[in-house]
Amino acid sequence: MTQDIKLLLVVAVALVDQDNRILLAQRPEGKQLAGLWEFPGGKLEPNERPEQALIRELKEELGIDVKEDCLAPLTFASFAYEEFHLLMPLYICRRWEGFVQSREGQALKWVKPLDLRQYPMPPADEPLIPPLIDLLNI
Ligand code: 9L3
Numbered sequence: 158m159t160q161d162i163k164l165l166l167v168v169a170v171a172l173v174d175q176d177n178r179i180l181l182a183q184r185p186e187g188k189q190l191a192g193l194w195e196f197p198g199g200k201l202e203p204n205e206r207p208e209q210a211l212i213r214e215l216k217e218e219l220g221i222d223v224k225e226d227c228l229a230p231l232t233f234a235s236f237a238y239e240e241f242h243l244l245m246p247l248y249i250c251r252r253w254e255g256f257v258q259s260r261e262g263q264a265l266k267w268v269k270p271l272d273l274r275q276y277p278m279p280p281a282d283e284p285l286i287p288p289l290i291d292l293l294n295i
């Protein structure tokens with residue numbers, strides 16, 4: 158028997174500052190998974206590549222400008238919710254223009270890699286932590 162699976166394509170980023178801290182954003186009240194801390198990002202719009210979607214989302218949500226060659230793919234999240242299957246590449250970015258600000262009322266936090274586990278995350282985001290810590294060589 159086959160089953161129709163709804164795929165949701167999302168892209169996320171680990172923004173890393175000069176002290177090797179990573180930006181987490183808290184999902185706001187009223188949204189699915191409210192209160193959980195996530196790597197910033199969002200859904201792909203039709204005809205967008207992941208890098209284009211991320212550049213758009215980072216401008217909308219955080220007010221920063223990111224160049225495509227500053228985005229490096231790191232790993233991939235895959236998580237099956239009951240209603241849809243989420244596929245989400247995680248990029249890493251160390252360079253951007255402008256100051257990170259909360260444009261959509263979301264709480265933001267710069268977190269040391271080994272403290273990431275203290276922040277409750279959506280289930281798709283959690284498995285992204287070990288490869289990120291490996292890459293940062295902590
Ligand atoms: N999501 C999970 N982890 C993330 C991001 C950016 C998104 N780091 C999930 C939450 C929602 C879906 O992706 O189920 C779509 O995100 P949004 O458009 O509601 O932010």
Ligand code: MG
Nearest residue numbers: 197198199200
């Ligand atoms: Mg978002």
